[in-house]
Amino acid sequence: MTVRKELPVEPLSETAWRRIEVATFQELARRDNLRRVQEASARPRRRFVGMAAFAGVPLAAAAASLLLWWAQTPERGEPRDLRLTAREQATDTMVGDVYIHLEPRSALVVADHQGSSSLVLIEQGAAVFSVTPRVNRPAFVVRAGSVRVEVVGTRFRVERQGDTARVDTYQGVVRVLSAGISRSVSAGQTWPQAELPAQVADRAPEQTPVAETSDRTARPERPSATPPRISSRPPQDEPRDPNEIRRFLFDQASVLEASDPERALDIYQRLSTEPGDWAANALYAMGRLELERGHDANAQRLLQSYLDRYPQGANASDARSLVTRIEERSPVRK
């Protein structure tokens, strides 16, 4: 007797099948990339050994040549940014150990992709990222408009929507920072939960021209084709309410963090002395940014100042964690 007719196989949803398909081909791409890297790293060694044996060139001379080549390579040591674009079809790319599925009509920049890259800027569209656990390495950061997403190892999607973004987490947890507020988005969750404000949602996505994939030596461009306007006189489509202006300035500072941190700090500094809720956010952002830049002492001072002024603030918990981290790292600075 069989029971197969008694108990039907419970079907998987199409969403689940989509997830499985994406994950399967991500894993295949990862393995393929790993194989290529291993082959590429093995090839020169074989060639070098063969040449030396055949020509009888002294090993020391070969090593010296290698060092000379290394020193003379013009790009060595300079940050090289990688721009990825997708026109009508999605593209799959491995950058280091990060898998990027770039959706159609999307473009992004991977900052310093040959170094210890941990920053991606989404210019337009959306991408799914699979990040392997980054133990003892800086968090992987994706920026889309004024939204910053930090991960330490997970799978998630970020879609740029004008100056803001939508974040879907498939595996693990990511931290989304926007407007000075930090939120955790766990697997199965989406950020933002609520509908976007009409003013942002109605804004058409920026139409950055899509170019071919290429290496560039310049720092990553700002997500917007035009530089952020930071003036005391807001244009027509910008808010006139003082708090809204502060929020606008805060967002612009957030955008500038990667490309011009000094300017971002200036704006945060100015906001931190003004009345209203944005002062707290700006003070915290200054401390966080200084910590990211490696200025631990200044970061500790700013974060402690935040905690003294806003012990119940929205970022108080995070600020305490960061202070603890600094203290553990450099106990003498207490």
Next chain:
Amino acid sequence: MVQSATSLSVGQELELAQFCAGGDKDAQRELFRQQRAQVHRTLYRIMGSNRQMEDLVQDTFVEVLSSIGSFAGKSSLATWVDTVAARVAYRHLSRRDARAWYVQAVDDLPSPTRDPEHQQGVREAMRRLYAALDRIDAKYRIAYTLHVVDGRPIQDVARITKTSTIVVKSRVWRARRMLDERISRDPVLSELLPTKADKI
């Protein structure tokens, strides 16, 4: 919606496999979509639920597409894929530490012949059966679930598990013996399954 596998000739299956082995992404996605329902069914019968199913299906297809070059057309592509699925399930069951496993509540599916109360009874019986199967060796479980629960012929199970029919019979017999005592003590289970250990 679960897609059913499209039936291809041996030549077409070999051609598809060759394209996949050559790295043709479209062919690989085609194979995925053709075989996914079959893979799911096999894994579901062995595991008894959709818990961790996504990981298992993914592992199966990663293995299938990584080793598709070794498909020689000696069996059907579906059987070859099932072999991989059974191997993935075996590995999973063998290394599983926590034996807490249960059958998920199955959505009520329309049944023209059975009343809801009966279906509820079947689900409860299956839950108990898979709880009992958690206590036996993975290779006995696979043989038993594919033959007894899913009703596949012994020869098919032998092909999938890459063993002889004698070995499959032996495994099913042993699994039945291990389960018989529990089934005979459980009225819900005994209504669903036979308890004659020597009947294959």
